[in-house]
Amino acid sequence: MSIANTLSVPRPGADPEPREFTLPDLNAWDIEVEVTHCGLCASDLHLADGDFGDASVFPQVCGHEIVGTVRAIGSEMTGWRVGERVGIGWQKGACFKCEFCLKGEEQHCIDARLTCCSGEIGGFADIVRCDGRFAYAIPEAISSAEAAPLLCAGHTTYTALMRHARPGAKVGVLGIGGLGHLAVQFADKMGCEVTAISGSPAKADEAYAYGADSFLNFRDALQRAAAAFSLDFLLVTSPRVEDWDAVFDLMRPHGIVGVAGMTEPATVNIVAMMERTLTLTTVNAGSRNDMRDMLAFCARNGVRPTIETLPMNELPKAFERLRSGEVRYRAVLTT
Template identity: 50%
Template sequence: MQAGEPLVPMQFSHPPLNYSEVKIKVACVGLCHSDLHLIDGDWGDESRYPQVCGHEIVGTVVSLGSQVTRFEIGQRVGVGWQAASCLTCEWCLGGHEPLCQEMQSSCSNGQIGGFADYFVCDHSFVYDIPAALESSHAAPLLCAGHTVYSALAKAPMRAGANVAVLGIGGLGHLAIQFASKMGLCVTALSSGQSKRTDALAMGAREYLCTDDPDAMSRAAGTFDYILVTASAEQNWPVILALLRPLGELCFAGIPEKITLELANFVYQSQKITTVNIGSRKQMVEMLDLAAKFGIKPWVKKMPMAEINLAISKMRNNEAKYRIVLENTD
C-alpha cells in the first residue's frame, strides 16, 4: 500500500477487455529485483501505490479481446517486463520495442502486475510457452532469461569465445547456461567460493574467485566479453584488466556508480556496453532455445500466500537462484 511496506491482499476488478487484449489467469510468477525496487519506491514515479508487482508471469488465457486470433482460451502463455509499445515508431519497427516512447512495463506506472490473480495486457507482448518448459521454469526466463539472452545475442562473438559472467544470481545463473549452450567458453566470476560448484553445474568451464588476486592476475587479458550481472561494488580496474583487445564489458546489472579509467579502453579498442530487456523476437528465440537445450532456471517454488517471506528471502540473498510464487487453485 505504501513504499517498503509488507504486501497485503487487496480486491479490485479489471476493466472490460479492449479488442486487442488478453486476460490471463496467473499460475505462477517469478520474483525479480525490479519488483523490490518498485515495492520500495526506489524508481520514483514508476511506483504507484497500491503497487501490484510481478512481471515474470505464466498462466492460462481466460478471455480474449474481439480481434485477438493468435491465442485460444486455455492456452498457456507468458508475459515479461514489457507489456505494451506503439508498434509503429522507428524503434518498434526496428525490433527495439523496449526503446519505444510508449513502452509500458507489466507492473510499473499503474499497470497491475502478475502478483494479482489475473493479468491483462495487449496480445502483442503475450508469448506462447513451449511445451517442453515447465511453468515454474518458464517464469524467470521471461525477464531474467530475456535480458541475458539479449546481451549474449547481440555480442559479436565467435563460437568458443572466452566469456565471463560476473555475478551468479537470478541473471547470472541463466547467463552461464545460455552462454554455454550457445557454444561459448564460459567462466563464472564471483566473490568467495560458495558458488563454485553451482557455477560448474550450470555449465561454466571455469570458476574465478574475484577475491583471489593471483587467480585474477593469471586471467588478465583473456576474455572477449564480460557480462556484468551483479550490482554490488567491484574492483573495476582488476575486472577491466581481464578483457582482451577488442573486448567488451556489458552491464546487465546496474551498479550505483562506477569509476573507470578509459585510457586502456582506447589503447585496446575495447567497448563498454549495456543491455536492457530484449525485443519480442529475442523473447521467442530465447524461449525456443531454452526448450531445445533444456535450460532451466534453478527455482525455489513458494505459495503466493508466502509472498512476504519470499521477498524477505530475496532481500537477504537467500534465493538460489530465483523464487517463483505459485497460485494454488
C-alpha cells in the first residue's frame, strides 16, 4: 500500500488542488515511480475540463509526460532496478493478447490503460504506477526536464513523420507550439525540406532556428498563394484551423494532411481534395517501439524541446498559462 500525494482537479474546469489517494498493493506487472518531472499537454486541459467524456474521472489527476525514478517493482516485472530513471507517456498498459498488441500496435489495444484517464493517477503527483513494459529508459544525453515533453509531444510528432514523410519530402508543420517546434526539428533531422507555418509571423526566427527551410505566415493570402502545390505532407498541430481549403491548397498531388491538433469538428471540401487525390488522416501517440526509436533519435540528433519549468505546486499557474497561450512551447512541472 502507498499514499499518492496528487494535485487533482475536483470538478470540470476547476483548478487542481492537493489530494491524497491510498493505492492498493502493487500489481504484479506494475512498477511504482517517484515523479521528478511532468510536462503539461493540451490533452491534460481537455481532461481537466471533462471534454473527453468518460475518460475523465473526478477528482482527475492529469499528467502523462512523466519522468521519475523506479521506487518499487511488481512480482512479475523484470528488467528494472530501483532508483533507475524512467519515462512514461500517454499509455501505461495494454492486454498484450489482442490482435493489435500481437502486431506491436499496443496503442490500438482495446483494453489500453491510459496514463491519466479512467481514474488512473497521472503524473501531477509524487508517485505514479504503470505497467513496467510501458516505462522507458531515458538516454543519458537527455535531461529529465527535456525528456518529459518528448514522451507525448515528441512521441506523437515523431510517429507521424516516420509514417508519412521521407528524406527529401517537402513537409509543412502548421502551428509552431509545443508539438510543432518538435515536429520542425524531427523533419529537419530526417532530411526533409521543412516549411514552418503559423499565423504568428513573430515565430519565424525561432522556426528557422529549429531547422525550418522556409516560413509561411498562414494569415497572409499572398504568401499562401506563393506556397500553393508545395507540400507532400502537412502535419497540423494547431488546435484551430479556420480554413481547410487554404490547407488543401498547399498540398501537392497525393499529398497527405495529418491532424494532430484536437481541432473542432469540421466540414471539408471532398471535391477539392479529389482534384489532387489528397489524404486526410489523424495522428496520435505511437507504439512502444516508436517511443524507444524517438528517444534514441533525439539523443543522437540533438532534438530537444524548449521548456519552461515550474515547481509542481504551481500547477494551477501552469494550467492558466497554457489556457491563455502564454507557455513558451512546453511547461514542465518539477517536484
